[in-house]
Structures are given as C-alpha cells and as structure tokens.
Amino acid sequence: MSGPTTAILVADPLAVLLSAAAIRAAMAIQQGYEDSAILKAQHHEQRNEQLKQQQSAALQGQQALQERIAAADTEFEQLCLIAQRSGNDVRIKAERPVNAGADHGTATAANKALNNNELAAYLQAIQTYNAELKSILLTDAARQMSSTDEHLSAPEFLLANEQAAATNVQRLLQRIAHLGQAPDKIALLAQELASNLPLEREQLLLNELRHQIQLHLEQVQQQQLQEASALILRQSLIDLGYQVEEFSSTLFIEGGVAHFRRHDWGDYMVRLRINEANNTINFNVIRAVQQGNNERSVLDHLAEDRWCTEFPTLLKAMEARGLSMNVTRRLEAGELPVQLVNRDQLPQFTEQEQRRIEQPLLAREIK
Known part of the structure; x- marks a missing residue:
C-alpha cells in the first residue's frame, strides 16, 4: 500500500539523451504516417484524373528520395561506429526508426506513389535521429576530453x-x-x-x-x-496508457507540477511535483471536488492502493530509458488523507482521452 511517494532522479546521461532522441524520431515518423493516411483518404475522394496527376508527381521524386535516404542511412552507420566507443551503439541501433516503406515489390503505381509518403516519413525520422545523435555524441566526446589535450578533435x-x-x-x-x-x-x-x-x-x-x-x-x-528527462517521463506515462497533462520541457529545470490519470479513475488522479533544487519527484493521489467540499470517501484508500500497484511499472519503463528513481519516502495508504483539490484548478482530460484513442500510442517493449 502506498500514499505520497518521493524519489530522487538518477540519470544515465548518455542513455537518457539517446532515448529522448529516439522518442522524437518516433514522433516524426508517426506524424509522417498520419500525413500519409490522410493523403490516402484524400485520394479515394478525388477524381481519377486528379489522382493520376498526384501519382505522377510523387513517382518523379522516387529516385531523389531514395538517394537522400541512402545518404542518411550511411550517416547513421557512421554514427554507430562512433557510439561503439561508449558502448551505446546497440541502444542506438535498437531504437532506429523503421523504414516501413522500403520495399513493396511489384506494387501498383498508385501504391508506389503513396509509398513515397512513407519513405518521406522515414527520411524525416532518420534525419531527426541523426541530427540529435550527432550533437549528443559530439558534446559528450568533447566534455570528456582532457582539459590539456586540445589536439583531440571530433571524427x-x-x-x-x-x-x-x-x-x-x-x-x-x-x-x-x-x-x-x-x-x-x-x-x-x-x-x-x-x-x-x-x-x-x-x-x-x-x-x-x-x-x-x-x-x-x-x-x-x-x-x-x-529536457530529455521531462520528455521521457511524459512519454513513458503515455505509453502505459495514462492521460497526461501537457507540461513544459523545462519542468525539470524550473520545477512545477503536472497531473495524470486513467480514463476510468473518475475524480482521482496523480499529481507529480518536481523539485529542481534537490532533483526529486513526488507523487501523490488527489481527488477533484467542488469548491468547499471536504467530505472524505472510502474510495480514497482504494485509489492509493491502485496507484501503488501501478507505480513499479512506471519505474521499469523509465529505467529502460536510462532514468531511474530511487524512492526515499513512501507513506502507507491512508497514513495521510488524500488531498482534495478544487475541480476548477485541475486539468480536464476528456479531449485528450479522445485523441489517445484516435492516435495509436508509441509502443515500447519493456523487458
């Protein structure tokens, strides 16, 4: 059983930065696939002549697109060689964006045209990933150089x-x-x-x-x-099926609070508070109430127990991305009353839940 919980954040810097880069690349490719799906829907609604014109324009760019992808793939392999020095090449390769439009065999002209959009989505993702990897690896290598060894330089x-x-x-x-x-x-x-x-x-x-x-x-x-820690925290919660309040990438820099919940939790949600001064994060279950309502509920205890059973899964999800939480304070459920918060001061999750249903979440295997 668990009431309010406080933990110290412990990060593996390079692993966290690389995980955040992979998340951003996945977001880029997901956006590209969504754009491709929209285009497919538009094609069905257009007249045949309009469709032929779009297909022709798309096919003309096939060779140039493939050349840019080949160049990006080559750069990625070179970055992997550099990452071998820190032992992170396996992680980088495991989180490489997937080129779903790479080979469709003897596809029709229409499918090839549409496939160009998937290739473009992959190109955007791999370029995003490469750019972040390059900056991360260069910064880390330069930071670790001896202060007197100015003759060392980047690859x-x-x-x-x-x-x-x-x-x-x-x-x-x-x-x-x-x-x-x-x-x-x-x-x-x-x-x-x-x-x-x-x-x-x-x-x-x-x-x-x-x-x-x-x-x-x-x-x-x-x-x-x-900034990467904030992204990993938010994406890990989303991947686990929570509705998450929007929060800034500066949450771990400036501190602050955010809320998350499951769609069937009713008035209950979890408030997380970041204390940037001592690098801690606190979780506590709260209940939304109308102003002036201080009535306690027998469900408060159950809400804390429910969060207690789910908390270890979040720990594992974040640890897989290089961000660990060492719990320093964990009260028993019911040891302190569940905090009652004016409903008007809390986020509304109805629309966010709808978006989560319509747009598949990024999947990540947790081992």
Missing part, C-alpha cells in the same frame, strides 16, 4: 566542413562548434587570444578558455538532460 566525417585547426584556440573552439554561436565570455577570450600577448598572459587565457569551454559543455549537456 573527421562529422567536421567535414571545418578546416584543420591551426592554433590551440581554434582546436578548443572546434569542440563546441556544433553547438552554434559561442557564449560571449568564450568569444571575448578567443578574441583577446588572437592578439599578440606575452607568453605568460597567453597561457593564462588559454587555461581560462579551456575551463569556460568545459563549463559550457557541461551546462549544455545538463540542460539537454533535464
């Missing part, structure tokens, strides 16, 4: 557009080039180092530049990790 194919670094400053800046514009403090240090300086001053500034770049990499990865 050549990832920096194809970069000239070989000619100075220590350029080599250091190369570590964060994939993150976009450098922070002002780093840019000013690099600018000062570009001028003629006494050797002692140059070495001092070089050490400070290394330090600031290391801090920047750690800050970027920490922010990405917190």
Whole structure:
C-alpha cells in the first residue's frame, strides 16, 4: 500500500539523451504516417484524373528520395561506429526508426506513389535521429576530453566542413562548434587570444578558455538532460496508457507540477511535483471536488492502493530509458488523507482521452 511517494532522479546521461532522441524520431515518423493516411483518404475522394496527376508527381521524386535516404542511412552507420566507443551503439541501433516503406515489390503505381509518403516519413525520422545523435555524441566526446589535450578533435566525417585547426584556440573552439554561436565570455577570450600577448598572459587565457569551454559543455549537456528527462517521463506515462497533462520541457529545470490519470479513475488522479533544487519527484493521489467540499470517501484508500500497484511499472519503463528513481519516502495508504483539490484548478482530460484513442500510442517493449 502506498500514499505520497518521493524519489530522487538518477540519470544515465548518455542513455537518457539517446532515448529522448529516439522518442522524437518516433514522433516524426508517426506524424509522417498520419500525413500519409490522410493523403490516402484524400485520394479515394478525388477524381481519377486528379489522382493520376498526384501519382505522377510523387513517382518523379522516387529516385531523389531514395538517394537522400541512402545518404542518411550511411550517416547513421557512421554514427554507430562512433557510439561503439561508449558502448551505446546497440541502444542506438535498437531504437532506429523503421523504414516501413522500403520495399513493396511489384506494387501498383498508385501504391508506389503513396509509398513515397512513407519513405518521406522515414527520411524525416532518420534525419531527426541523426541530427540529435550527432550533437549528443559530439558534446559528450568533447566534455570528456582532457582539459590539456586540445589536439583531440571530433571524427573527421562529422567536421567535414571545418578546416584543420591551426592554433590551440581554434582546436578548443572546434569542440563546441556544433553547438552554434559561442557564449560571449568564450568569444571575448578567443578574441583577446588572437592578439599578440606575452607568453605568460597567453597561457593564462588559454587555461581560462579551456575551463569556460568545459563549463559550457557541461551546462549544455545538463540542460539537454533535464529536457530529455521531462520528455521521457511524459512519454513513458503515455505509453502505459495514462492521460497526461501537457507540461513544459523545462519542468525539470524550473520545477512545477503536472497531473495524470486513467480514463476510468473518475475524480482521482496523480499529481507529480518536481523539485529542481534537490532533483526529486513526488507523487501523490488527489481527488477533484467542488469548491468547499471536504467530505472524505472510502474510495480514497482504494485509489492509493491502485496507484501503488501501478507505480513499479512506471519505474521499469523509465529505467529502460536510462532514468531511474530511487524512492526515499513512501507513506502507507491512508497514513495521510488524500488531498482534495478544487475541480476548477485541475486539468480536464476528456479531449485528450479522445485523441489517445484516435492516435495509436508509441509502443515500447519493456523487458
């Protein structure tokens, strides 16, 4: 039996970031498939001549589409080679988007045209996945470099557009080039180092530049990790069949509350509260009531028991994606009264439940 529960979040940074990248890629391909389904429905409603025109236009892009997919697949394989260094290549390959439109044999022209939409969906997903993997792997590799080993650089194919670094400053800046514009403090240090300086001053500034770049990499990865954690929490709940209140990707950065429930829970739901200061998450069952209603119910105890039986499944789902929760406080059901909350202050889930039924959830096998 379980009442309010508090847990400390423990993340495997690289695993969490890679899992979040896979979730975003799955979202991209799901959206592409939905667009394809809409197009199919439209085709049935159109006249034959209109359909032929659309089929012809779609078939003209077949070769170019296949070429772009081949290039994206090659980049993915190269990224897997880099991921072998950290032992994450197996995870990356396991969560690779599926190319459902790869081969339809002797399909009709109409089906081939429609299949182009599925190929386009896959292309969007694999490109999304590759872009995130590239950033994650580059950031992690740069963060782990020794502060004095400025001669190490990212794999050549990832920096194809970069000239070989000619100075220590350029080599250091190369570590964060994939993150976009450098922070002002780093840019000013690099600018000062570009001028003629006494050797002692140059070495001092070089050490400070290394330090600031290391801090920047750690800050970027920490922010990405917190945003990824929010995505994993929400997607894990959705995958398990819960209705989940919309919440920001900054939930683990700024803290806050969110609610989730099953469609048959009636007035009950679970409130989760993130305390960003100590990296904890608290779950407690609440009941929606009309303002001024403080009446207790014999069902409160049953609602807490029900959530208690489901909580371990959530733990396993999140752990599979690299995000663990170490429970530090767990009260018995009924030890504290179920919190009664004014109904007007809580989210309404009716429309969200309808959308969940209409749009299949992303499936993930939990071992």
